Amino acid sequence: MSVLENNKNGSADEELLKRFRPASEAETVRDVSKLGEEDLVKLRQTGVVLDAGDRLGTFLQTNCGVTKCECQVHGVEMLPITEALKKYDGLSEYWWKLVSPGKDAFTRETERDLDNGYFIRALPGQKVVYPLQTCLYIRSDNVAQRVHNVIIAEEGSELHVITGCATRPHLTSGLHIGVSEFFVKKGAKLVFTMIHNWGEEIYVRPRTGIRVEEDGIFVSNYVSLKGVKSIQTFPTATLTGARALVRFNSVIVAPEGAHIDSGARVIHEGPESKSEIISRTISYGGTVIARGHLVGKAPDIKAHLECQGLMLSERGVIHAIPELEAHIADVDMSHEAAVGRIAREEIEYLMARGLSEEEATSTIVRGFLNVKIDGLPRELEEELQAAVDECHKGM
């Protein structure tokens, strides 16, 4: 097993949980119109658009309650997970199948007392290129929000989901636990883009499992640029089918005070499956752990891992932990990792073109954070880049 097993800190996790009250004790917002201007601004900065007509499907959960759940796309089902559980008899084929409820204190807590979450399913053969959006929003102080999400891309379908996770500005504390289980069936494609925009006192514990069947494609784009107390995320994708493909891209900025333990694991069980984990991290004084763990168990697979880290402060820490694990000989697995400051040569190159040292530095950082992601619809790419630029302005 990998160096990382999140439940090593069992008792500390229990302690952390005790500090928060269940989201169900906090107020719920039953309608978007009940949100304040402050909320809307924050959501917009997280890539969530609530103006009518902008997205074809929206799920918005505030604390524990569903604020909006609407989907106009033919062939796509979007429900609060609590309703989906009723409708589909407990979702027995999917529920807790990719994440174990006993994994750690956070999964146990979510199993014990759920606050909701979303269920999205693309019917067989349905190809929906316009992104649907989901948003998990914490709006009250000292709340533990516990959600469990399921996405199913049925055979031959295509689905793009953009998720914004945020907290209301100035919350003194909060905890978000998100269990997510994604199923990409034969020949299906799921592009999942997540923007984290938490507050400086927020703890975040996503627990994600993904299963990709034959010829399926899963692409994850993860962006976290703002202050946060602590994030610990390590999605695991299992490629069960032949030629399945998975790509994890992440862009992470750790400001002073942030501790972000991030990464992904891919387990290749299907022959000729491919994976790529690419992370770009910046420390402005915070800590980033950039993990990657590739496991090769089937022949003719190709797996690549790339961590690039930029240290923009003397105080921060970037810790890249790339791991390759081959169980058979017939695999092609590689990794690259580079951490350091911006090369002087690059700054001077731009200075020779007339930029000041500060302008040159920020041009290079902006380039480093450039979200150029294959397979992303152009509008979404532009939107994501705008979010990155917006965040970066404040640095």
Next chain:
Amino acid sequence: MLKIQDLWVDVQGKEVLKGINLEIGRGETHCLFGKNGSGKTTLLMTLMGFEGYKVKHGNIIFKGKDITNMSVNERAEMGIGLSFQRPPTLRGVKLRDLLTICAKDADRAVSLALSYGFEDFLDREVNLGFSGGEIKKSELLQLLAQDPDFTLLDEPESGVDVENLNVIGEMIKKLLQKDIHRNRTKSGLIITHTGFILNYVTADRGHVMLDGKIMCQGNPLEIFEGIQKYGYQECIKCQF
């Protein structure tokens, strides 16, 4: 326009330039020849003001001002431009953005790229995967956008094919106002091993650098012919 007085420069603790004297007037183009490792690139990098090139002694006077301790971008603002022998790759920065920085105008950046058949590179990341010749072209395009009064060219033609040599030649002509015959204001210093560039751009004077010193000065074509016939041995003896 540019006056270098007894310039001594260290790179990584190693004495590379050992008392360079050189004067280049307004509107003049000079060539710099010399063996590999003799210090030619070091001289250009020092003129541009890069950190790793420590001036131990001497002065650089540009447009009547002592720029020896000026920052790189101040020198760029004053009108010095450099085409790099080996520029770094800028991940995620598009050539379009860089040209816009140079030109201070996005439209002019694009139209320049168009006029030299480089439009396909606008959305490529700067120097990432560029071939040797493409790098040279991109460097010159940046300089054209910048339009410096004094252009430093470090082997602008090395690795360029015959056809593109024409394009490169045209670009350099433009940079150095070789299309104007009177009242040229732009000056340049060109490092060349092949001398090809002399077929496109007439130079006023040539210099040979050997082991951190300028050993020979004179008519660039004659010097180049001499080097071709006799190698650098003659220049060592020459001591003008």
